[in-house]
Amino acid sequence: MREITLSQAVNEAIAEEMRRDASVFLMGEDVAEAGTPFKVLSGLVEEFGTERVIDTPISEPGFVGLAVGAAMTGARPIVDLMFGDFIYLVMDQLCNQAAKQHYMSGGKLTVPMVLRTNMGATRRSAAQHSQSLQALVAHIPGLKVAMPSSAYEAKGLMKTAIRDNNPVVIFEDKLMYQDKAPVPEEEYLIPFGVANVKRQGTDITLIGTSSMVQVAEKAAEILALEGISAEVIDPRTMVPLDEATLLESVKKTSRAIVIDEGHQSYGVTAEIASRLNEKAFYHLDAPVLRMGAMDVPVPFSPALEDLTVPTPEQVAANARKLCAGELIHAA
Amino acid sequence: MAKAKSNTEDYLRMYRQMVRIRTFEDNANQLYLSAKMPGLTHMYSGEEAVAVGICEALTDDDRITSTHRGHGHCVAKGAEFKQMFCELLGKAEGYCRGKGGSMHIADQSHGNLGANAIVGGSMGIATGSALRAKLQGADDVTVCFFGDGATAQGLMYEVMNMAALWNLPVIYACENNGYSEYTKTEEIAAGSITARAEAFGIEAHRVDGQDVLAVNDLTRKLVARARKGEGPFFMELMTYRYHGHHVGDINREYYRSKAEEKEWKENRDPIIRFRAHLVSEGIATEDDLDAMNAEVEKDAAEAVAYALDAAYPDASEVDMHVFAA
């Protein structure tokens, strides 16, 4: 199968959906000729024109608000938010407006829009361009949240997001745009709420999101050399969450570590770990462990920044201890 | 008053719609004061000519976005009393199945995209609706209602910039009732409100919001031009709210005088003024209009009684409509 980058996969997904459905359009800062700073949308304006690939002013609340209104009245906008950190600017439009319309109207209004943005540290971008804010969005009922972990996932999830009748936020990892993966030429969609068991195992379940799937896979390789069999699962969408697959795995392995790049406190990892504790307690041989980014603003210095994000070695070390029956946070 | 028109039917409908809003509000106020209505609500009485003058210039395909003070816009855009009162009381037959209440009524069948409890929150939605119209080659126009207080929100400037850059068919209708909550407009708005739109090259008009014909004339012209791609436009409508900021705002002399309220109610009331005009122009008699008022009052009383008896939504609806299918 051909291999393409995550960036190309996103681009293809959007192009295919724009060809298929005339109500889909794109807008954001520098999306047209520039194709975004990461070049993810390059070339789309040439095919679809500036009517459907719209460069906006630097007005994040404004153009996200426009997307909400366009979506409520019959269009299917895809909004490009240049950096995930700018989600703070658009919280009202996303959480008070987009997320609430369907419910508040008793099911009358729908908001079929996609907000695609990014996440992830270790790009030396410092604290205002490195955040992973998926938990912030996943907290709000009415918003769906997808986190592709490869080019294949990115394409299939994006196409599903565009066809979904709800506001969907997609977080792409900035570091993964150039990562290649096999992506079929024929059309495929990845349904929301279906986790992907990336690797089968029997001793411990490693649940990773986005780039943390790779971290989990590398940890699993390290552990395999030591005779520990780790199962690796990518939930793909935080909302809806495929709890069943996660529970099934944990019931088999009896141990789990959840890894996500959002801050540790009050984060995605806390939610997943808590659900496993609530619903699989008697199957567990150890507390479910959370591994998020450190609770610090992301530092600039490479020497410091690298310390903030979970690594395969740390995941393997924790897994090793859990499997040996050691309590990691014993008082 | 603006110049007389010959369209009797339109005039009588405008009168009737203003009376419907006033009557709706009187009943809603009563429901609240008699503790039959949950939550809180913001009365539109006094501002009827704005909603009616504007909405009567729109079709069902034209959209509006509304505010926390939204009953008037909702009635003017064609909503029915029964479903509105049911919504105010949180009943299953309400426009939003009781999930929105006074501050969130949406009535898509008449193009009302909904009231909004975030001051200025719907400016993006209205402008986005207009962007959709332009992209899809549709000729509908969207009117964005908001108060003078909302002009202090940054979102307005972001969306007016884009609306002007892209010539979107949107009309920003600023209902300047002199106050934002308990604060006089002069205390919170520097310079002139219309100048703010003009800074973006948006044609802006200031109009007497108590004169339904003046509002309607101007809106009809602007809507026709917006349909042709000459938008966006901005209107500042000078008006007044008779009640407090919300129904619980009873003692308000610390921020506005009784004399001021009396002056507006007695000498600038949009319904009294229009009624006098209809009679003096021979369009209707006092008796005709009294009969119309009585009919509206009866409608409202029946709708209230119906809504009071109507069923609450079933508990199974609580987690319905979080996501669309």
Ligand SMILES: Cc1ncc(C[n+]2csc(CCOP(=O)(O)OP(=O)(O)O)c2C)c(N)n1
């Ligand atoms: C973002 C936001 N800030 C504050 C409030 C509280 N609030 C509700 S209505 C209102 C005053 C609005 O004034 P204006 O826009 O002039 O409308 P009016 O009430 O006069 O119709 C305020 C401050 C709110 N609902 N939303």
